[in-house]
Amino acid sequence: MSSNFGSIPLRYRVSIDREQCMECGRCIDNCSYGVFRRDGDRILINSRKCTACHRCLAYCPRDAIMLEEHPCDYRSHPVWNRQVREAIYNQARTGKIILAGMGSVANLPVIFDHLMLDACQVTTPPTDPLREPVELRTYLGKKPSRLDFRRNSNGDVELSTELAPNLMVETPILLGHMSYGAISLNAQVSMARAAKETGTYMGTGEGGLHPGLYPYQDRMIVQVASGRFGVNIDYLERGAAIEVKLGQGAKPGIGGHLTGEKVSKDVSRTRMIPQGSDAISPAPHHDIYGIEDLPQLVRSIKEATGWKKPVFAKVAAVNNTAENVAAVARASVDAIAIDGFRGGTGAAPRVFRDHVGIPIEVAIASADRELRKQGLRNEVSLIACGSIRESADVVKAIALGADAVYIGTAALAAMGCRVCGNCYQGLCPWGIATQRDDLVQRLNPDVASKQVANLIHAWTMEVTELMGAAGINSIESLRGNRDRLRGFMLDEGLLNVLDVKPVGA
Amino acid sequence: MCGIFGVMDKRRQMMDGSGIRQALSMMNERGSGEGAGYVAYGIYPDYRDCYALHVFFDNARESKAAVDTTLEQWGTIEHDEAIPTYDQPNLRATCTPWRYFFKPDPSLAPGSASPEKEIITNLVMQINAGANGAEIVSSGKNVGVFKAGSSRGAEGAGGAGSRPEAVADYYRIEDYEGYIWLAHNRYATTSPEKWERPDPFNLHDWSVVENGKTTTYGANRRYIESFGYNCSTSTDSEVIAYLIDLLVRRHGLDINLAVRALAPPYWEEIDRMPEAEQKLCRALRFAYGSATMNGPFTVVAANPNMMVGFTDRGKLRPMVVGECGDRLYIASEESAIRAMEPGVESIMRPAAGETVIGRVAQ
Numbered sequence: 001m002s003s004n005f006g007s008i009p010l011r012y013r014v015s016i017d018r019e020q021c022m023e024c025g026r027c028i029d030n031c032s033y034g035v036f037r038r039d040g041d042r043i044l045i046n047s048r049k050c051t052a053c054h055r056c057l058a059y060c061p062r063d064a065i066m067l068e069e070h071p072c073d074y075r076s077h078p079v080w081n082r083q084v085r086e087a088i089y090n091q092a093r094t095g096k097i098i099l100a101g102m103g104s105v106a107n108l109p110v111i112f113d114h115l116m117l118d119a120c121q122v123t124t125p126p127t128d129p130l131r132e133p134v135e136l137r138t139y140l141g142k143k144p145s146r147l148d149f150r151r152n153s154n155g156d157v158e159l160s161t162e163l164a165p166n167l168m169v170e171t172p173i174l175l176g177h178m179s180y181g182a183i184s185l186n187a188q189v190s191m192a193r194a195a196k197e198t199g200t201y202m203g204t205g206e207g208g209l210h211p212g213l214y215p216y217q218d219r220m221i222v223q224v225a226s227g228r229f230g231v232n233i234d235y236l237e238r239g240a241a242i243e244v245k246l247g248q249g250a251k252p253g254i255g256g257h258l259t260g261e262k263v264s265k266d267v268s269r270t271r272m273i274p275q276g277s278d279a280i281s282p283a284p285h286h287d288i289y290g291i292e293d294l295p296q297l298v299r300s301i302k303e304a305t306g307w308k309k310p311v312f313a314k315v316a317a318v319n320n321t322a323e324n325v326a327a328v329a330r331a332s333v334d335a336i337a338i339d340g341f342r343g344g345t346g347a348a349p350r351v352f353r354d355h356v357g358i359p360i361e362v363a364i365a366s367a368d369r370e371l372r373k374q375g376l377r378n379e380v381s382l383i384a385c386g387s388i389r390e391s392a393d394v395v396k397a398i399a400l401g402a403d404a405v406y407i408g409t410a411a412l413a414a415m416g417c418r419v420c421g422n423c424y425q426g427l428c429p430w431g432i433a434t435q436r437d438d439l440v441q442r443l444n445p446d447v448a449s450k451q452v453a454n455l456i457h458a459w460t461m462e463v464t465e466l467m468g469a470a471g472i473n474s475i476e477s478l479r480g481n482r483d484r485l486r487g488f489m490l491d492e493g494l495l496n497v498l499d500v501k502p503v504g505a
Numbered sequence: 506m507c508g509i510f511g512v513m514d515k516r517r518q519m520m521d522g523s524g525i526r527q528a529l530s531m532m533n534e535r536g537s538g539e540g541a542g543y544v545a546y547g548i549y550p551d552y553r554d555c556y557a558l559h560v561f562f563d564n565a566r567e568s569k570a571a572v573d574t575t576l577e578q579w580g581t582i583e584h585d586e587a588i589p590t591y592d593q594p595n596l597r598a599t600c601t602p603w604r605y606f607f608k609p610d611p612s613l614a615p616g617s618a619s620p621e622k623e624i625i626t627n628l629v630m631q632i633n634a635g636a637n638g639a640e641i642v643s644s645g646k647n648v649g650v651f652k653a654g655s656s657r658g659a660e661g662a663g664g665a666g667s668r669p670e671a672v673a674d675y676y677r678i679e680d681y682e683g684y685i686w687l688a689h690n691r692y693a694t695t696s697p698e699k700w701e702r703p704d705p706f707n708l709h710d711w712s713v714v715e716n717g718k719t720t721t722y723g724a725n726r727r728y729i730e731s732f733g734y735n736c737s738t739s740t741d742s743e744v745i746a747y748l749i750d751l752l753v754r755r756h757g758l759d760i761n762l763a764v765r766a767l768a769p770p771y772w773e774e775i776d777r778m779p780e781a782e783q784k785l786c787r788a789l790r791f792a793y794g795s796a797t798m799n800g801p802f803t804v805v806a807a808n809p810n811m812m813v814g815f816t817d818r819g820k821l822r823p824m825v826v827g828e829c830g831d832r833l834y835i836a837s838e839e840s841a842i843r844a845m846e847p848g849v850e851s852i853m854r855p856a857a858g859e860t861v862i863g864r865v866a867q
Contacts, residue, residue, distance in 0.1 A: 139791065472720050
């Protein structure tokens with residue numbers, strides 16, 4: 001039965017400059033969404049299918065394609081805006097939950113952009129990273145709150161405190177968890193190679209570990225999510241660290257969702273699920289219904305892997321993040337990733353992605369403060385994630401209390417992703433968020449890994465320069481260093497939560 | 506920026522304050538005339554078993570009764586008096602310096618390995634945090650801090666009023682005799698008028714003078730405050746004094762290790778160390794990463810048994826060490842050492858990360 005709505009206005013309008021076009025058909029070949037088709041000697045356009053992925057623009061040899069946003073908008077209205085009305089039309093038509101990909105598009109201020117970093121002038125001189133050491137090396141894992149010593153038979157002081165296993169990274173930038181299934185194997189291999197080259201780590205996501213990634217397993221953090229997809233002892237033993245995913249910033253309070261279209265034969269084997277079936281992980285872990293169950297799971301994982309690997313936990317940034325993080329810190333966990341509400345995803349209900357959760361800036365600051373208050377800060381490392389877009393965000397997140405950051409969308413963008421937000425369709429024309437063989441082949445891991453490594457190198461250099469300008473030569477001296485931040489045009493309440501002074505103070 | 510000076514006699518031979526007054530004034534170019542301070546160990550032999558609390562009262566008539574009451578709750582005031590002062594031209598006092606000789610009641614801090622110091626620590630934090638017009642500036646046994654801020658602004662007198670010699674003369678420093686002296690000539694960067702702001706900073710055993718400004722104040726302060734210390738003056742040296750107390754007294758680190766936590770070797774150096782030392786240094790950075798200080802600084806610290814000097818790991822500020830007989834000198838400039846000890850026998854300039862420790866013979 002057709003709906004009463006007719007067609008809704010176009011989101012994008014694609015056009016071709018016929019003077020320039022040589023009708024080579026590359027736009028047809030490249031567009032996996034079917035915007036272009038050939039009709040005789042003409043290329044026809046169906047703008048309605050366009051997602052603004054920019055693949056056609058990028059591969060048109062004559063720059064003949066043009067793309068406009070909102071060519072015909074709705075009646076302007078401050079409340080009943082386009083997103084709201086389209087959601088109603090779509091739900092009235094289908095009666096379903098609306099899925100969305102990538103991070104939130106809610107029009108809310110970005111706190112990072114209202115935090116200004118500090119620099120030294122004359123009372124303290126800046127450090128020059130080209131001539132003086134600036135240390136970005138970061139150890140992730142449990143640290144002792146204090147040390148115990150003994151004297152050996154020669155009278156020398158010896159350490160008697162046993163150090164817990166930590167992950168050593170040469171930069172505070174890690175590649176966050178994006179599963180095989182949500183993204184292609186080529187995308188994962190590209191990031192794994194980049195992680196190896198830059199001395200950092202990447203997360204497997206909840207998709208298991210494909211044999212193609214075994215050569216990079218010493219740079220992988222394997223994930224145990226509520227669905228337990230791909231989890232077995234071999235998987236746990238291969239990872240350098242293990243992360244228990246309790247929540248995700250893009251969709252706090254619900255489980256993961258991989259649409260059946262993306263569950264290819266290889267994905268099904270790696271995830272240990274039937275081919276073509278939706279992979280929906282439960283909202284809670286079905287063996288964790290109280291905080292006391294978490295240490296049992298964490299210790300089981302540690303026991304299974306000989307207590308040699310740090311175990312992380314990931315939580316979504318929600319209002320009581322500080323309480324959650326303090327509870328998780330007591331659960332034998334070595335590091336906690338906090339995922340902000342702008343975190344990316346392959347697929348999430350739109351209503352969650354845009355309306356649930358809190359900003360990472362606030363979550364990390366309040367978690368750091370609560371852990372210090374409870375004397376637990378050294379018990380765990382904190383990793384900030386969910387909308388780390390540039391090196392300045394890395395520095396700001398660390399100054400707010402993180403030890404390191406995970407990047408996700410930024411790494412995808414480094415491989416070519418245009419953040420079009422249609423990952424859940426499985427048709428990613430850049431070969432990233434797809435499992436379709438012909439599309440996957442578009443991503444060359446040799447090239448993409450270099451691009452991701454370049455991004456990490458570039459950000460790492462910028463972080464070094466920003467630290468040098470602030471006269472800081474070790475990353476642990478930046479961690480939680482609120483004096484290096486000032487809030488610009490933030491209200492007093494928010495400044496208090498962030499524990500940051502306003503500019504000029 | 507700032508001149509610092511420390512001298513220690515390892516046989517506990519007493520030195521009056523005239524030498525250090527002269528040494529510090531030799532570095533007047535390093536100060537802005539907006540504050541200076543001295544600390545001396547061994548100056549109160551008649552009350553050697555009491556904690557000597559030096560308190561600055563904004564107005565003794567208004568604030569003293571409250572401090573008396575607080576102290577009496579936690580122990581016995583054996584004696585108290587105004588610290589003798591002598592008016593100096595252009596040095597306008599903004600507070601009344603007072604001293605108490607106080608015996609805390611250790612039974613009131615059960616479970617602590619050092620109950621008396623625990624009580625003193627809490628009293629310092631409590632009184633200094635309160636808006637009660639009282640600031641405890643030193644709190645050790647047989648030790649005292651004498652310092653003054655600026656008179657600039659108040660009467661348009663300019664900065665020269667609080668030169669080291671004027672501050673020394675205000676307290677008549679040469680009348681005191683100590684076996685360890687530290688001194689500080691301040692180039693003010695914050696609140697010059699506040700008398701509690703200039704170095705030295707002290708918390709019972711430990712006193713600190715610093716030439717520098719750390720870029721890690723925010724991180725260090727948040728770290729130390731998570732252990733119950735309260736930083737009331739926004740100065741580096743206050744945090745350093747508390748960090749040393751935490752590491753040495755409460756966590757039991759030997760001073761060498763404590764300094765290595767505050768100004769640790771770079772990871773590259775640690776990677777090259779023998780395994781046992783590597784393990785130790787890694788553990789220190791793991792446990793005390795938030796105590797690491799960055800930015801330019803030279804610190805001279807003392808307790809009744811030792812004097813220690815160290816710089817930031819890049820050595821962005823000077824540190825000169827001199828020796829002569831039983832005396833060890835640490836200063837920002839050689840000329841200051843020579844001003845006090847013209848016949849100095851050895852002068853050294855330790856490398857970054859090289860800690861200098863002089864111990865008093867037991």
